[in-house]
Amino acid sequence: MPRRPDGVYVLGRDGDDGTERDPPHTARIGSFLARDGSVGAPVGVDLDRPHAGVVFGKRGTGKSYTLGVLAEELAEADGVAPVVVDPMGVFGGLEAAGGRVVDPAVRPASIPPSAWPDLLGLDPASGPGSLVWRVVADAVDEGRGGRTDAADAESTAADRPSPSLSALREAVDAADAPAETRRAAANHLRLAASWGIFDADAPPVASLAADGEPVVLDLAGVPDEAAAAVVRAVARGLYDARVEGDLPRLPWLLVDEAHAFFGGVGEPALRTLLTRGRAPGVSLVCATQRPAALPSVAVSQSDLLVSHRLTAERDVDRLAEAEATYLAGDLASRLPDGVGEALVVDDATETAHTVRIRERRTPHEGESPRASRLSDAE
Numbered sequence: 295m296p297r298r299p300d301g302v303y304v305l306g307r308d309g310d311d312g313t314e315r316d317p318p319h320t321a322r323i324g325s326f327l328a329r330d331g332s333v334g335a336p337v338g339v340d341l342d343r344p345h346a347g348v349v350f351g352k353r354g355t356g357k358s359y360t361l362g363v364l365a366e367e368l369a370e371a372d373g374v375a376p377v378v379v380d381p382m383g384v385f386g387g388l389e390a391a392g393g394r395v396v397d398p399a400v401r402p403a404s405i406p407p408s409a410w411p412d413l414l415g416l417d418p419a420s421g422p423g424s425l426v427w428r429v430v431a432d433a434v435d436e437g438r439g440g441r442t443d444a445a446d447a448e449s450t451a452a453d454r455p456s457p458s459l460s461a462l463r464e465a466v467d468a469a470d471a472p473a474e475t476r477r478a479a480a481n482h483l484r485l486a487a488s489w490g491i492f493d494a495d496a497p498p499v500a501s502l503a504a505d506g507e508p509v510v511l512d513l514a515g516v517p518d519e520a521a522a523a524v525v526r527a528v529a530r531g532l533y534d535a536r537v538e539g540d541l542p543r544l545p546w547l548l549v550d551e552a553h554a555f556f557g558g559v560g561e562p563a564l565r566t567l568l569t570r571g572r573a574p575g576v577s578l579v580c581a582t583q584r585p586a587a588l589p590s591v592a593v594s595q596s597d598l599l600v601s602h603r604l605t606a607e608r609d610v611d612r613l614a615e616a617e618a619t620y621l622a623g624d625l626a627s628r629l630p631d632g633v634g635e636a637l638v639v640d641d642a643t644e645t646a647h648t649v650r651i652r653e654r655r656t657p658h659e660g661e662s663p664r665a666s667r668l669s670d671a672e
């Protein structure tokens with residue numbers, strides 16, 4: 295495994311060029327942990343190239359904390375930009391690392407017309423569902439001056455001019471459809487407006503990653519469908535921006551509670567990042583306490599797997615999918631028990647190691663109160 299001159303082993307990097315890059319592109323996430331509990335050499339994760347990763351672990355074992363450590367390291371590295379999807383509102387401490395917490399705002403046009411019925415909970419084959427689909431497609435078309443090549447129609451193009459939700463509602467009202475169909479479609483659009491995430495004038499998604507400081511998308515209290523729409527728009531927007539050359543940095547999308555975003559409107563964009571994201575330079579790291587709820591592709595496409603303790607059999611089974619010929623023995627038996635300890639499986643070096651994740655430099659919110667710390671304060 296590549297070892298830097300300062301003694302840090304680097305996971306996710308296959309060749310060892312023997313030199314430290316300047317500026318560094320290594321996330322120092324912790325140290326090797328020996329079976330007897332002693333802590334060994336420092337461990338880093340490569341940030342020079344894009345990666346796909348998963349962080350597993352049952353509740354309270356340190357997944358969000360580990361994601362926060364990665365975000366801190368990304369904040370300090372050059373040429374990269376961490377964007378954190380924060381469904382529980384626990385990453386606000388990254389402000390201490392120069393980050394900013396933002397209320398997500400997405401342009402309606404960043405959700406493809408075909409996904410709108412699903413987003414609104416409408417059957418695409420129903421009258422209201424197909425009306426919404428058609429109205430969004432027409433409005434988006436008008437926005438791009440009537441260009442209609444098929445690839446473009448399916449892309450989300452987060453940065454193209456977007457209709458507002460009220461313009462979409464007006465278009466529904468004026469549509470040639472039965473009054474009941476129009477009413478149902480308008481009601482669903484009104485509900486979407488109440489989520490407070492849609493804004494025709496929202497800044498382009500690429501602006502989230504423009505300066506490289508961590509951006510935390512605060513989704514606490516945002517309804518599930520709306521959160522899924524945000525993930526769809528952001529994941530696809532970062533991808534499109536890299537493909538189109540509009541983003542000079544390599545974005546890292548860190549998704550906490552990632553199981554919530556598979557199986558809904560957000561999934562196609564996450565799959566795009568998993569299967570095609572690395573080519574244009576977009577990294578995705580999905581953290582979840584329910585590995586079984588992620589599709590197999592999340593594990594098969596990940597070159598880095600970090601697993602804290604898991605107990606449910608179906609979740610442990612998901613680990614088996616990461617078992618490669620280079621690993622002797624089953625991974626499940628190698629999962630460490632302690633909070634903040636993890637098994638790290640690295641495709642690049644074809645190794646698995648037990649690691650103690652380092653302590654956070656910025657506050658980790660959602661931390662449960664600790665009696666020892668309270669008595670310290672007295």
Ligand SMILES: Nc1ncnc2c1ncn2[C@@H]1O[C@H](COP(=O)(O)OP(=O)(O)OP(=O)(O)O)[C@@H](O)[C@H]1O
Pocket residue numbers: 351352353354355356357358359360583633634635650651652653654658660661662
């Ligand atoms: N590497 C670590 N070093 C020190 N303490 C840690 C570490 N990882 C986790 N902890 C402690 O464990 C607590 C739980 O971690 P965390 O909030 O990340 O759990 P989680 O697995 O994300 O749980 P949940 O599923 O509830 O989000 C943290 O608040 C922190 O006190």
